[in-house]
Amino acid sequence: MTELAQPADAGEPGGSPPQASTAAEGSGGSSPRASTAPKPVRDGVLLGLAVGVSGLAFGAAAVSAGLTVWQTCALSLLAYTGASQFALAGTIAAGGSLVAGAAGAILLGSRNSLYSLRLSGLLQVRGAARLLAAVGVTDESTALALAQPDNAAARTGFFATFASLYLTWNAATLAGAIGAGKIGSPQSFGLDVIGPAAFLALIWPRLAAGWTERGVAAGGAAIAIAATPLLPPGAPIILAGSAALAGTLARRPVSAP
Amino acid sequence: MTGAWIAVLVTAAGCYALKLAGLTVPERLLRNARLRRFAELVPVALLAALVAVQAGAKGSSLVFDPARLAGLAAAVIALMLRAPFLVVILAAAGTAAGLRLAGIG
Numbered sequence: 001m002t003e004l005a006q007p008a009d010a011g012e013p014g015g016s017p018p019q020a021s022t023a024a025e026g027s028g029g030s031s032p033r034a035s036t037a038p039k040p041v042r043d044g045v046l047l048g049l050a051v052g053v054s055g056l057a058f059g060a061a062a063v064s065a066g067l068t069v070w071q072t073c074a075l076s077l078l079a080y081t082g083a084s085q086f087a088l089a090g091t092i093a094a095g096g097s098l099v100a101g102a103a104g105a106i107l108l109g110s111r112n113s114l115y116s117l118r119l120s121g122l123l124q125v126r127g128a129a130r131l132l133a134a135v136g137v138t139d140e141s142t143a144l145a146l147a148q149p150d151n152a153a154a155r156t157g158f159f160a161t162f163a164s165l166y167l168t169w170n171a172a173t174l175a176g177a178i179g180a181g182k183i184g185s186p187q188s189f190g191l192d193v194i195g196p197a198a199f200l201a202l203i204w205p206r207l208a209a210g211w212t213e214r215g216v217a218a219g220g221a222a223i224a225i226a227a228t229p230l231l232p233p234g235a236p237i238i239l240a241g242s243a244a245l246a247g248t249l250a251r252r253p254v255s256a257p
Numbered sequence: 258m259t260g261a262w263i264a265v266l267v268t269a270a271g272c273y274a275l276k277l278a279g280l281t282v283p284e285r286l287l288r289n290a291r292l293r294r295f296a297e298l299v300p301v302a303l304l305a306a307l308v309a310v311q312a313g314a315k316g317s318s319l320v321f322d323p324a325r326l327a328g329l330a331a332a333v334i335a336l337m338l339r340a341p342f343l344v345v346i347l348a349a350a351g352t353a354a355g356l357r358l359a360g361i362g
Binding site: 043046047050066067068071074075078079080081083084085088090092098099101102105106109110111112113114115116117118119120121123125130131133134135137139142143146187188189190191192193194195196197198199200201202203204206207212213216217218219220221222223224225228229231232233236237238240241242243244245247248 | 319
């Protein structure tokens with residue numbers, strides 16, 4: 001994990017321009033080490049390949065739920081946000097209404113607004129590039145971009161992850177939709193663990209950034225688990241965002257000396 | 258099947274609009290230090306929540322899946338050993354797949 005060991009804002013001094021990241025507390029004394037140069041393209045492509053394979057599981061799940069192969073592929077091509085897609089397919093499979101399915105899926109997608117809010121300063125995209133970049137805002141591209149030491153690497157990592165994951169996710173969706181029922185359970189290959197393991201690896205450097213980050217992560221995880229039996233799938237993740245609100249209010253924003 | 262197409266297209270349009278919304282926030286809003294700090298902490302909270310839910314829940318019920326938890330434990334060990342990203346992923350998936358092959362989980 002050495003190539004991702006520096007948080008995105010590690011090299012940013014206090015008083016940096018508004019589009020740059022602010023320095024998190026605890027990172028003021030650290031500086032990027034030359035020997036651990038980030039490899040945003042390599043890591044982004046690997047992440048896209050590793051996570052995109054779980055499109056197999058989505059394709060198979062959506063067709064099993066009653067969607068056609070074309071509807072399944074349209075979701076991956078246009079919505080392109082795994083959790084929302086699984087939520088829609090899962091609601092339909094569980095006999096829920098299409099309205100509830102779409103509403104739950106969109107609610108689940110609202111975290112992407114928070115991600116793109118965070119990314120807008122890093123990416124600095126305008127016009128057509130912004131319209132394209134918006135498609136690529138996912139858990140994975142955000143996490144990989146934020147794990148980079150500077151804005152240029154963040155931008156490179158974002159688009160590398162976007163390209164790799166988009167192609168892999170859509171190809172895997174088609175394969176899973178066509179092969180639904182013909183291949184073995186994705187779980188037997190451990191595919192269900194790839195997502196959480198990848199997210200864990202990607203927030204790992206953020207957890208090293210300070211106690212606030214660790215508290216927010218622990219709080220978010222605890223809130224989501226506690227709310228899971230009480231709320232429809234997806235809602236606990238949104239609720240976990242309140243941990244970030246608590247972390248923001250816990251102390252005044254710190255700028256490095 | 259028309260209803261399903263509408264649900265698919267409404268979901269796609271809604272998800273895209275939500276992604277675009279955050280990118281079109283006026284830059285002066287991002288100069289607000291508290292909002293910036295909030296935007297920084299949000300991915301940490303949400304990604305940690307995703308890890309927890311994907312590790313211990315299925316739909317609205319909490320589940321105990323030893324193979325999945327062992328896979329994540331393998332990922333944590335790999336991370337503490339500063340293993341490269343791909344090794345972390347392979348350790349997690351391989352551990353879970355191996356345990357299931359052995360009939361556990």
